[in-house]
Amino acid sequence: MTDVHPEHAQLxxxxxxxxxxxxxLHPDPGPPPKRPSPVEEAPGEPDxxxxxxxxxxxxxxxxxxxxxRFLRVFLLALTVVILAVxxxxxxxxxxxxxxxxxxxxxxxxxxYALLQGDRAVRYRVLEQQARDDRQRRxxxxxxxxxxxxxxxxxxxxxxxxERHDRQxxxxxxxxxxxxxxxxxxxxxxPGWSALVTLLGATRLYSGGHLTVLDLSEGAIAxxxxxxxxKGGDDPLVWVLPVDLPRLxxxxxxxxxxxxxxxxxxxxxxxxxxxxxxxxxxxxxxxxVLEVLGENATISQVTAALRALAQxxxxxxxxxxxxITATQLERIGxxxxxxxxxxxxxxxxxxxESQLRKLETLGTQAVRLPxxxxxxxxxxxxxxxxxxxxxxxxxxxALTHILRQSPSSDRPWYHTIIVAGADKLRxxxxxxxxxxxxTSRTGLVLTYRSLTPTVRxxxxxxxxxVAFMRLGNAEDARVASEHVGTEHRLELAQLTxxxxxxxxxxxxxxxxxxxxxxxxxxxxxxxxxxxxxDITESTEWGRTADKISEKERVLQRSREFLVEPHQLQQLxxxxxxxxxxxxxxxxxxxxxxNPAILTxxxxxxxxxxDVREAVxxxxxxxxxxxxxxxxxxxxxxxxxxxxxxxx
Numbered sequence: 001m002t003d004v005h006p007e008h009a010q011l012x013x014x015x016x017x018x019x020x021x022x023x024x025l026h027p028d029p030g031p032p033p034k035r036p037s038p039v040e041e042a043p044g045e046p047d048x049x050x051x052x053x054x055x056x057x058x059x060x061x062x063x064x065x066x067x068x069r070f071l072r073v074f075l076l077a078l079t080v081v082i083l084a085v086x087x088x089x090x091x092x093x094x095x096x097x098x099x100x101x102x103x104x105x106x107x108x109x110x111x112y113a114l115l116q117g118d119r120a121v122r123y124r125v126l127e128q129q130a131r132d133d134r135q136r137r138x139x140x141x142x143x144x145x146x147x148x149x150x151x152x153x154x155x156x157x158x159x160x161x162e163r164h165d166r167q168x169x170x171x172x173x174x175x176x177x178x179x180x181x182x183x184x185x186x187x188x189x190p191g192w193s194a195l196v197t198l199l200g201a202t203r204l205y206s207g208g209h210l211t212v213l214d215l216s217e218g219a220i221a222x223x224x225x226x227x228x229x230k231g232g233d234d235p236l237v238w239v240l241p242v243d244l245p246r247l248x249x250x251x252x253x254x255x256x257x258x259x260x261x262x263x264x265x266x267x268x269x270x271x272x273x274x275x276x277x278x279x280x281x282x283x284x285x286x287x288v289l290e291v292l293g294e295n296a297t298i299s300q301v302t303a304a305l306r307a308l309a310q311x312x313x314x315x316x317x318x319x320x321x322x323i324t325a326t327q328l329e330r331i332g333x334x335x336x337x338x339x340x341x342x343x344x345x346x347x348x349x350x351x352e353s354q355l356r357k358l359e360t361l362g363t364q365a366v367r368l369p370x371x372x373x374x375x376x377x378x379x380x381x382x383x384x385x386x387x388x389x390x391x392x393x394x395x396x397a398l399t400h401i402l403r404q405s406p407s408s409d410r411p412w413y414h415t416i417i418v419a420g421a422d423k424l425r426x427x428x429x430x431x432x433x434x435x436x437x438t439s440r441t442g443l444v445l446t447y448r449s450l451t452p453t454v455r456x457x458x459x460x461x462x463x464x465v466a467f468m469r470l471g472n473a474e475d476a477r478v479a480s481e482h483v484g485t486e487h488r489l490e491l492a493q494l495t496x497x498x499x500x501x502x503x504x505x506x507x508x509x510x511x512x513x514x515x516x517x518x519x520x521x522x523x524x525x526x527x528x529x530x531x532x533d534i535t536e537s538t539e540w541g542r543t544a545d546k547i548s549e550k551e552r553v554l555q556r557s558r559e560f561l562v563e564p565h566q567l568q569q570l571x572x573x574x575x576x577x578x579x580x581x582x583x584x585x586x587x588x589x590x591x592x593n594p595a596i597l598t599x600x601x602x603x604x605x606x607x608x609d610v611r612e613a614v615x616x617x618x619x620x621x622x623x624x625x626x627x628x629x630x631x632x633x634x635x636x637x638x639x640x641x642x643x644x645x646x
Contacts, residue, residue: 019590022492173590187468189218215420250397259285309348412442464579499571
């Protein structure tokens with residue numbers, strides 16, 4: 001078979017990689033066919049069958065000729081007696097001659113008959129030997145034909161074995177960048193870590209930019225940060241609330257947009273609040289910001305809200321310079337007196353109590369260097385409610401920045417990953433989705449559980465949906481109905497092996513913001529091999545490196561149906577990817593383990609693309625089922641982080 005190398009089986013910027021699927025286009029042919037062998041005979045020894053035949057024939061002849069032999073002996077003895085009597089003179093010679101002729105003649109006839117019997121036995125033995133020789137020659141001919149057939153079968157087996165051993169086993173699972181969003185439902189923190197590392201690394205390698213908003217409090221982007229640093233980038237990592245003073249996100253927003261952001265931040269703890277309630281909060285904040293002027297800080301806003309709510313002594317805020325006397329006077333006349341005044345006071349108090357968690361925002365901001373990877377995370381030691389407030393602020397501020405940005409001519413050039421998006425309100429998610437779609441920014445949302453809010457938005461619009469392990473039975477049922485229980489998927493044994501052996505995530509993020517030199521320029525690193533960097537910099541690569549080469553290449557697999565109990569038992573890195581194509585909806589099972597990229601039987605091309613490329617280069621390269629064989633070329637080329645940067 002001709003070795004065919006698809007030229008386009010390379011990492012493509014217009015593909016979003018979510019893992020690899022294990023496919024064996026050529027099954028294992030099993031052991032080689034057994035070679036036929038002749039019956040071995042000891043050289044120089046007579047054929048035991050011929051010896052046995054001679055023994056039986058002689059025994060039979062002896063039994064039949066025994067009376068004749070006795071009669072011949074008797075006649076010979078009689079001849080001797082007659083001759084002796086005649087010599088002694090007791091019998092006349094004429095009578096003696098007649099008796100001698102009679103007895104001797106009969107004895108001679110009997111001897112001849114016995115001789116003929118021996119000849120007949122030898123003839124039958126020789127005839128049997130001739131038949132045996134003819135049968136032996138026929139057997140030799142049959143053996144020769146069988147050996148020729150065996151040689152042909154062995155050549156076919158050898159070709160099948162070579163195809164099986166050299167075939168690719170891991171094909172990329174990707175979705176086109178025509179999609180607006182990827183929704184990931186379910187999964188564990190290690191599983192999210194694998195998916196984020198793979199997706200982020202391939203986007204960075206393609207020359208794009210990546211922002212990760214980690215609301216999971218599980219440091220799922222830790223390996224991605226190490227990988228980016230190994231590849232020559234200097235990621236920016238904010239750990240909130242510690243790095244809140246150096247977070248300048250939203251500093252350039254106009255007062256109307258800033259008020260909208262703060263109104264959504266306040267609503268984080270009030271899931272049942274209506275659009276009317278948000279509008280009321282937004283109106284209060286807009287009027288306050290109008291008094292404070294542009295570039296107002298959160299601490300100034302909270303000071304104004306305290307004055308509006310008549311909380312504390314406003315002279316303290318005047319002394320610290322948070323508000324001026326003129327502003328304080330204007331705030332007192334913003335709303336009329338009466339019943340509505342009490343409502344305003346209560347809302348102003350509620351707004352102040354929650355926005356004060358953001359008071360240090362941007363107070364120590366400096367000009368940060370450009371970075372293609374930015375990670376904003378929540379400190380797991382901080383309060384749960386405070387982290388939700390911070391996460392909502394970052395998501396809403398990002399939304400407004402995207403709304404002000406022009407639409408990109410390169411989809412997914414900038415990608416945003418929100419891990420733990422189920423912690424955000426539904427309307428916050430909707431606005432972020434719309435902003436990303438309008439600006440053609442790629443968006444990946446991961447949800448730990450399928451809450452009613454998540455179910456309403458799962459796969460909505462032009463989006464792909466990926467399902468990982470779903471521990472909750474109800475979530476697993478919803479997921480199986482979404483995918484379809486009729487689908488049969490193939491799971492590699494290696495996926496289960498690595499998932500069982502990998503330890504859980506430990507530690508947290510290390511902030512890089514406090515160590516950044518003001519205005520430091522972006523640099524290129526010396527490392528350019530993505531596969532090597534994965535092995536050295538990620539826990540996935542180090543775990544996979546301990547697996548023997550044979551285990552990596554030759555693996556068993558099992559099939560399963562998409563049923564709820566199977567989704568509850570999915571390995572950590574397994575991802576069921578569903579997306580719509582012109583030919584219908586595709587359902588594929590992928591392994592998001594980034595270390596699979598380092599395996600010798602892994603290709604960066606998708607299964608369908610590899611087949612088309614093989615056929616285009618060699619139309620005769622098809623197997624017995626009419627299907628093109630897999631790429632039989634060498635392992636994927638080394639990946640340069642700097643290749644493809646714009």
